[in-house]
Every structure is written in C-alpha cells, then in structure tokens.
Amino acid sequence: SQTIHQWPATLVQPVGSPLSLECTVEGTSNPNLYWYRQAAGRGLQLLFYSVGIGQISSEVPQNLSASRPQDRQFILSSKKLLLSDSGFYLCAWTAGVGGYGYTFGSGTRLTVV
C-alpha cells in the first residue's frame, strides 16, 4: 500500500535561518506531488506542485522554493526564513489525472521566531 512520510513534525526556527522540509512517498511510482501551507485558522494555499522529477511549478511568488531530486521525494526549502513563513505545511500526492483526490502527509508545524 502507498504511504507518505513528512518530517519533521514540528520546527522552531529563527528569522533568517534556512529551511528544509522533506516528503517521501512509498508504494507508487511517478506520483504528482504538492506542497500546501495552512496559516493559523485559515484555508490551504497551494505553494508548489510537481508532475515529474525536476519539474516544479510555483503557484505563488514567495520566499520558498521546491525541488524533486528523486521520483518519490519532494523538498521544500528557504534560504532565509521570514516571520510570515510560519504555518502548517502539508505535503500531498496523487496518481493519475484527476478524480482520485490527494493523500496528505501528517504535516510540519513551522514557527519562525
């Protein structure tokens, strides 16, 4: 069966420090991968998605970047964190071209101090 792993679960980082969040999927190949952010008490904002290795699409210009170095690995990064980067970050995957829905990871709660 397919599983998705996301880590770390919580992270407290100072302003200006770098960030690396990792997400891996098991039990499938060539998944579509997504990074979402959920600000406190708010809805979900799509940050990046990828339909294949090395293919990254950005939905909103911001202080973050994403990479997909392997088929089932998706990384969210920042060189210098801002206070506004605080939030709950969710990775998700799906197979195929629609109708299946996403499977989400358990999320990373990032607090920038």
Place this chain on the structure above:
Amino acid sequence: GNSVTQMEGPVTLSEEAFLTINCTYTATGYPSLFWYVQYPGEGLQLLLKATKADDKGSNKGFEATYRKETTSFHLEKGSVQVSDSAVYFCALSRYSSASKIIFGSGTRLSIRP
C-alpha cells in the same frame, strides 16, 4: 476561474443533531468533488468524493451528492458525534495532468456532548 465556497464557521451542534455544511463551486466542465476532514494537529484525510453529476459519496455516516444543476456538494450527517469535531474542507479537481485541487476555506465543526 475555478473556485469553491463553503459556509462560514464555526458550527456548533449538540450530539445527535443533524448536520449540513453547504458547499458550492464554480468550474468549467465536470470537476471531481471532495470533502476532506482535518482533526486537530493533523493533516487532511479524504472523507468522501464524487466524480460525476448525481453521484453520492458516503463514508462514516457522512453523505454528499454532486448536484450539477445547483453546482453544489453539501455535506450531511444524520446524527453527529463528539468525535466528528474537526475542520471540514470542500474541494474540487479538474481532469488534468497536474490534478490540482482547489479547496474551500474550511468549516470548523464543534459537537457538544
């Protein structure tokens, strides 16, 4: 463009009450529709889905019917439990290689014992 509108929360009900959370959408063509649930501190879980008009998705006592004529996908449950307290997200996905899902803003549901 494509969008999802769901009723503002929070919604507070007594145990065993009837639940309706309204959701309407705007999309061209025939999107797939979803309800996701998020329990405190966790990622999102797919609750139910419908992929074509008049389909009814159901799971754990929850139901929603894809109504093309009213562009709606309202979530219902006949008798809620305290354990149903969570945030509920309505969402849609168009058929495409990217399979991006557009989420509503979420509705927080609290059930009193």
